[in-house]
Amino acid sequence: MFSTIGRLVNARLAFRRVFSTGRSAVFQIESRLLDNRVDQQELREMVHRYDPSVPIERAITPPSSWYTSPAMYKLEKDTVFKNNWLAIGRKDQVKRTGQYFTSNVVGEPLVVCRDLQGQLRAFLNVCCHRGMPVAKGEDTVSQFDCSYHGWSYALDGRLLKATKMKGIQNFKAKENGLKPLAVTTWGPLVLVKMTGNSADVENNGLQLEKVETVLKQLDYDPDTEDIVFVKRSTRKITSNWKTVVENFSDGGYHVEVAHKTYTDSYYAGSTVRMADVNEYFTVQMAETNQNNPKAETRIGKISTYIYIYPNFMISRYGPWVETITLFPYGYDSTDFVFDFFLDKSFFQNKPRDEVRNFIDESVAISDKIQDEDDEICEGVHFGLMSSAYDAGRYVPRVEMSQYVFHQRLAKELRGHWSL
CATH class of the missing domain: 3.90.380.10 (Naphthalene 1,2-dioxygenase Alpha Subunit; Chain A, domain 1)
Structure with missing residues (x-):
């Protein structure tokens, strides 16, 4: 009898702990969402403190927070550096078939290469399995091999090999290649764009x-x-x-x-x-x-x-x-x-x-x-x-x-x- 009562008490206490923990987690999520809304509001106010419509003779420069705020830098990553053509390397670094170089632009690891057909390619330098970079520095290769679990990718980004995949379901190789980026050249430079494609360069702002x-x-x-x-x-x-x-x-x-x-x-x-x-x-x-x-x-x-x-x-x-x-x-x-x-x-x-x-x-x-x-x-x-x-x-x-x-x-x- 006492053991039955004990089990009931323990179960009730356990339920309270779960309920309390769950309620705490909900409150934490709501708090983070509220903090994010507050941060977004502050960031928006920061951006709008500068009025681009005021003539230069009367204009005030952007506030110092545009230069000293991590939130502003994050916003620039999501806008300026995401939506514009960015110079990242030299054309002579990818002159030959299989030649590649890597770069890091505002936290995004990139790899640019010349594929086996001689076409210039650019990708996010991230293995689809666990995120390990598939290329380091610059070199000439016939394919990209992830040094973590041995997944391999063609120079056109296709997944060539995924190791020890027996038993996996709902997995398609063609959906797990390297993520492509728009790429072009101008003069001696190689440029990439995080959004859009490589066609119609002029209409993309270059x-x-x-x-x-x-x-x-x-x-x-x-x-x-x-x-x-x-x-x-x-x-x-x-x-x-x-x-x-x-x-x-x-x-x-x-x-x-x-x-x-x-x-x-x-x-x-x-x-x-x-x-x-x-x-x-x-x-x-x-x-x-x-x-x-x-x-x-x-x-x-x-x-x-x-x-x-x-x-x-x-x-x-x-x-x-x-x-x-x-x-x-x-x-x-x-x-x-x-x-x-x-x-x-x-x-x-x-x-x-x-x-x-x-x-x-x-x-x-x-x-x-x-x-x-x-x-x-x-x-x-x-x-x-x-x-x-x-x-x-x-x-x-x-x-x-x-x-x-x-x-x-x-x-x-x-x-x-x-x-």
Whole structure:
């Protein structure tokens, strides 16, 4: 009798524990949903604090929270970096059949390859079984093999082999391939897009005709193979990616102050000008200091610096074509990839040592300038984190590029709530 009563008591206590635990779990879920609604409301208010319709003469810049908020970075991942063409590598990295390279863009692991039919392909670098990357670094292979459980994929993304699958039900190999991405090339670059397909590039927002016109005037045609890759360098800075873009494309506003030593010897600083500004790209030009005979050898008579929304730049100066690709890794961390190319004609009738010395000296100058820019961007980011700063004003005559950049961002960020 007592054992029966004991079992009834224990059962009632167990039911209370289950009910209590279940009710607690429900409350926790409801709490998280409420927190998410609050976060979304705060994020929406943050985005709408910047009004892109106000003329530049009266406009206030985006608030510092656009640069210091992890939630804003997450929103940018879901909008800016999801819906636009992104530069991620070089065309010469996938020149041959089976050649591939990997990349990481705002937390998404990617692999780009040339398949057995010679077609350019891009995929999320994730095995469908447990999420392990199927490729590392860059190499040449005949297929992708997951190093975790041995699943294999063709270079066109098809699942070739899934190991020890006896007894599995409702599994179709054709539904478990690598997830494809849109991919295209422009000049020396490979670009991918997280949404859509590779067809109809222009209608997907990659409008570069004017950029190509400018470059052709400077003796570089992106449609030809007349440049040679010579060097890559990388660096990481503690700064939001938008600060880097703003510094690069400020119409030379900072150049005479921050790069004074260089501008005095190489550039006529007062000649820096913005040649074109629109929501897709900006074009800046600067004339060479005619009093320095070494300057023209390195940078020619005029240098052109182009920012292309959202994450890459291309510069043309002298025999050089330089590309810069930005890879944000958080609201406060940005990786740079610098690729340096030289005109093929530059190598003609020159000793190897002379070419090597020219490359080393020129890249060293570029590195010094970038050191100064890194210090600026990290300093600005440190200031944006301070309670002393919230938002600023534009200098209308020279900061139209930042203004247009912020307008484009605002449009895309606000679009998140209109889907």
